[in-house]
Amino acid sequence: MPEGADVASIEALRDWLAALAVYRDGVGESLAGVQIEIRRGLEWVAEQAALWQRAVRDCEEEVTQRKAELAAKKFPNWDGRMPDTTVEERNLRRAQARLEHAEEQVRKCRSWVARLPKLIEESYTPHGHRLQLFLEGDLARGMAVLDRRIDALERYAGLRTDYSSGPSSLPAPKPEGPS
Amino acid sequence: MRFGANRSQLYDAQKTARARWDAAAETWNDASRRDFEEHVWEPLDAQTSEVLRAIDQLSSLFTQVRQDCEFNP
Numbered sequence: 001m002p003e004g005a006d007v008a009s010i011e012a013l014r015d016w017l018a019a020l021a022v023y024r025d026g027v028g029e030s031l032a033g034v035q036i037e038i039r040r041g042l043e044w045v046a047e048q049a050a051l052w053q054r055a056v057r058d059c060e061e062e063v064t065q066r067k068a069e070l071a072a073k074k075f076p077n078w079d080g081r082m083p084d085t086t087v088e089e090r091n092l093r094r095a096q097a098r099l100e101h102a103e104e105q106v107r108k109c110r111s112w113v114a115r116l117p118k119l120i121e122e123s124y125t126p127h128g129h130r131l132q133l134f135l136e137g138d139l140a141r142g143m144a145v146l147d148r149r150i151d152a153l154e155r156y157a158g159l160r161t162d163y164s165s166g167p168s169s170l171p172a173p174k175p176e177g178p179s
Numbered sequence: 180m181r182f183g184a185n186r187s188q189l190y191d192a193q194k195t196a197r198a199r200w201d202a203a204a205e206t207w208n209d210a211s212r213r214d215f216e217e218h219v220w221e222p223l224d225a226q227t228s229e230v231l232r233a234i235d236q237l238s239s240l241f242t243q244v245r246q247d248c249e250f251n252p
Binding site: 004005006007008009012013015016019020022023026027029030031033034037038040041044045048049051052055098101102105108109112116119120123124127128130131134138139142143145146149 | 181184192199202203205212233234237
């Protein structure tokens with residue numbers, strides 16, 4: 001024999017069902033928002049890689065220019081002495097350091113561009129996907145069953161004036177699938 | 180790539196839903212409640228917690244990415 005329904009307040013169940021719908025919508029929005037941020041993140045890394053690549057080209061031009069300036073100074077003066085090239089050498093070293101830094105940044109960005117999708121797949125995607133499926137499947141079905149059960153209780157309570165005054169032991173409204 | 184707002188929204192929604200479930204469960208104590216709890220509410224709550232942890236991992240990941248890649252010549 002099925003266990004009777006033990007519901008002290010149908011209104012509380014209705015409230016819960018409404019709260020669950022709000023929760024479902026909030027979770028769905030959050031999951032969609034996370035997906036948007038992931039896409040933005042992937043685009044951002046690609047943009048940074050392009051910016052650093054452009055910086056490499058600029059730095060290469062600067063190195064070429066600094067080398068030319070240094071070479072132009074490496075001729076003896078009118079008195080046969082070599083001019084001081086300290087400034088030009090320092091400028092060249094700095095330009096080369098900037099170039100190396102930009103090249104290293106390009107390598108880092110490319111490495112992240114290559115690795116990020118897999119890391120996201122490992123850390124987040126299965127969890128987000130599973131919850132999304134749950135919202136659309138088990139939760140939707142569970143809410144539908146609960147809604148029908150509340151309807152049945154409300155119909156039954158319509159026959160009893162004392163129903164909502166406290167806990168009662170009603171027969172199960174109707175047999176249904178898993179709820 | 181800023182996950183804070185989405186995480187907060189999810190966290191707050193879970194917190195509110197837990198309180199509403201506790202309230203509902205006080206007035207509902209039969210086999211259908213236990214069935215709902217086992218097959219709907221508890222898996223939903225657990226999976227939400229898993230996603231919150233996964234968002235935290237994502238956030239750490241992208242913090243590292245930002246530190247490594249941000250264009251600041």
